[in-house]
Amino acid sequence: MSYYFSKTLRDISFDTAIEKTTAALKNEGFGILTEIDIKSTMKQKLDQDYNNYKILGACNPSFAHKALQAENKIGTMLPCNVIVRENDDHSIEVAAVDPVASMMGVENPSLAGIAEDVRSKLKNAISGL
Numbered sequence: 001m002s003y004y005f006s007k008t009l010r011d012i013s014f015d016t017a018i019e020k021t022t023a024a025l026k027n028e029g030f031g032i033l034t035e036i037d038i039k040s041t042m043k044q045k046l047d048q049d050y051n052n053y054k055i056l057g058a059c060n061p062s063f064a065h066k067a068l069q070a071e072n073k074i075g076t077m078l079p080c081n082v083i084v085r086e087n088d089d090h091s092i093e094v095a096a097v098d099p100v101a102s103m104m105g106v107e108n109p110s111l112a113g114i115a116e117d118v119r120s121k122l123k124n125a126i127s128g129l
Contacts, residue, residue: 005098
């Protein structure tokens with residue numbers, strides 16, 4: 001089982017890909033809680049050059065609430081990370097963590113249905129780009 005799913009976009013700028021990804025996630029009930037700029041961070045901290053690369057911390061409050069009710073330490077695995085990164089050929093890859101794969105390490109069967117629902121919403125958002 002893969003721990004993520006992705007889609008490659010062509011003929012789109014990085015900034016537009018971020019906007020479209022954020023909008024697609026919003027349409028599925030997710031908000032962006034965090035945004036980490038890997039390119040900038042690696043340059044500042046390690047003087048290493050990277051292509052454009054951002055990690056979006058996406059959260060669907062309703063599902064987060066259900067998950068926290070089922071497992072009070074599940075916050076260690078929230079929010080759902082979605083990456084938007086520029087490849088060397090200037091295409092843009094958008095990838096999201098597969099919540100079903102990430103929940104396999106948690107021994108709580110009540111999380112399985114929640115993870116399946118979140119997976120479906122994340123896949124809808126990414127496949128619709």
